[in-house]
Amino acid sequence: MSNTRITIRPPADFDLARDVCSYGYFLLAPNHWDPDTRSLFRVLTLDAEPGTPAPASCRVTQNGSGLSARFDRSLTRAEQSQAREQIRRMLSLDTTEAEARDFHKVDQRWKKSGRARLFRSPTLFEDIVKTVTSCNVAWPSTITMNARLCEVLGGRSPSGGHAFPTPAKLARTRPASLRARCRVGYRDQRLVELAKLFRSGHIDEAWLSDPGTSDDDAFKFLLTLPGIGPYAAGNIMQLLGRFSRLALDTESVRHGKAVLGYTGTDRQILKHLEAHYEPFGDHKFRSYWFELWDFYEQKKGPAHTWDRETTGKTFTAALLKD
DNA sequence: GGTAGACCTGGACGC
DNA sequence: GCGTCCAGGTCTACC
Numbered sequence: 001m002s003n004t005r006i007t008i009r010p011p012a013d014f015d016l017a018r019d020v021c022s023y024g025y026f027l028l029a030p031n032h033w034d035p036d037t038r039s040l041f042r043v044l045t046l047d048a049e050p051g052t053p054a055p056a057s058c059r060v061t062q063n064g065s066g067l068s069a070r071f072d073r074s075l076t077r078a079e080q081s082q083a084r085e086q087i088r089r090m091l092s093l094d095t096t097e098a099e100a101r102d103f104h105k106v107d108q109r110w111k112k113s114g115r116a117r118l119f120r121s122p123t124l125f126e127d128i129v130k131t132v133t134s135c136n137v138a139w140p141s142t143i144t145m146n147a148r149l150c151e152v153l154g155g156r157s158p159s160g161g162h163a164f165p166t167p168a169k170l171a172r173t174r175p176a177s178l179r180a181r182c183r184v185g186y187r188d189q190r191l192v193e194l195a196k197l198f199r200s201g202h203i204d205e206a207w208l209s210d211p212g213t214s215d216d217d218a219f220k221f222l223l224t225l226p227g228i229g230p231y232a233a234g235n236i237m238q239l240l241g242r243f244s245r246l247a248l249d250t251e252s253v254r255h256g257k258a259v260l261g262y263t264g265t266d267r268q269i270l271k272h273l274e275a276h277y278e279p280f281g282d283h284k285f286r287s288y289w290f291e292l293w294d295f296y297e298q299k300k301g302p303a304h305t306w307d308r309e310t311t312g313k314t315f316t317a318a319l320l321k322d
Numbered sequence: 323g324g325t326a327g328a329c330c331t332g333g334a335c336g337c
Numbered sequence: 338g339c340g341t342c343c344a345g346g347t348c349t350a351c352c
Contacts, residue, residue: 134345134346135345135346135347136329136330136331136344136345136346136347137330137331137332137344137345137346138331138332138333138344138345140332140333141330141331141332141333141345144331144332145331179330183330183331183332184330184331185329185330185331186328186329186330186331186347187329187330187347188330190347226347226348227346227347227348228347229346229347229348230346230347231346231347232346232347249345249346250344250345250346251345
């Protein structure tokens with residue numbers, strides 16, 4: 001049987017290079033962006049039969065107005081549907097042209113570049129684990145943790161690529177083993193507990209994404225999860241497509257000082273930042289993030305030229321100071 | 323409600 | 338090359 005290729009029609013304003021290289025997770029395993037061919041490679045975990053994860057490597061490219069995803073094996077019809085859904089989530093294809101226009105009406109700075117979509121993971125589980133691995137740690141360690149999680153616990157596709165671990169696999173892993181083999185440190189127990197909460201259905205993406213669920217309720221729920229504090233919850237909110245809150249950390253403080261010219265204590269700077277982004281209302285995270293991203297691109301060149309192994313490892317507050 | 327200190331890793335720094 | 342210090346967000350204990 002021949003390898004599967006599927007095509008996806010994105011919104012007319014979609015730009016693969018711009019919209020993949022829009023958030024740091026595109027630099028984390030198992031994602032791999034190739035700047036030369038402008039292609040996104042990664043292994044997706046599909047479910048040929050319920051409870052039987054079946055990894056498949058894919059390469060996503062854009063040809064004119066269409067997206068193409070080529071796999072390293074033949075996919076069943078059900079798997080094709082799952083792959084399509086996961087790719088749509090990663091590329092935020094549900095952000096329509098009209099929604100992008102609404103954002104650009106509120107913040108015209110990004111109208112010219114067209115930035116409105118933020119890259120994310122094929123599953124909420126991966127997004128939450130990636131968020132926990134980005135807390136209280138320098139970026140190079142986040143890169144290591146995600147690479148190790150995939151190498152140690154991720155299934156393998158026919159061509160040998162590693163997938164991101166499934167909730168079931170992570171839930172079965174002993175915390176001590178996770179710490180020793182994946183270098184996640186004290187996050188070990190919290191990650192295993194999160195995986196168990198996904199398995200049990202306690203973390204319900206449908207409820208968290210439902211427009212009928214208020215931002216306040218979603219945020220409050222996220223704060224109850226192990227390893228999730230105000231920063232992580234704010235970040236997961238944006239990964240759910242809820243942009244009405246900020247996710248402020250030390251990098252935000254650096255941005256406030258270096259780019260916006262704020263002075264005072266960290267607490268005062270955080271207050272200035274909240275006030276600065278307030279006019280952007282339901283879009284404030286996007287306004288904040290693209291401002292930050294713009295600064296990175298001024299320092300390091302267009303994000304679609306960044307390589308995971310070189311430029312991608314240099315994002316630490318210390319290195320960005322000058 | 324606010325705050326201090328512990329948690330773990332890896333990079334920076336001094337010797 | 339080795340030891341020490343520090344950054345980073347969350348959690349717990351305490352006031």
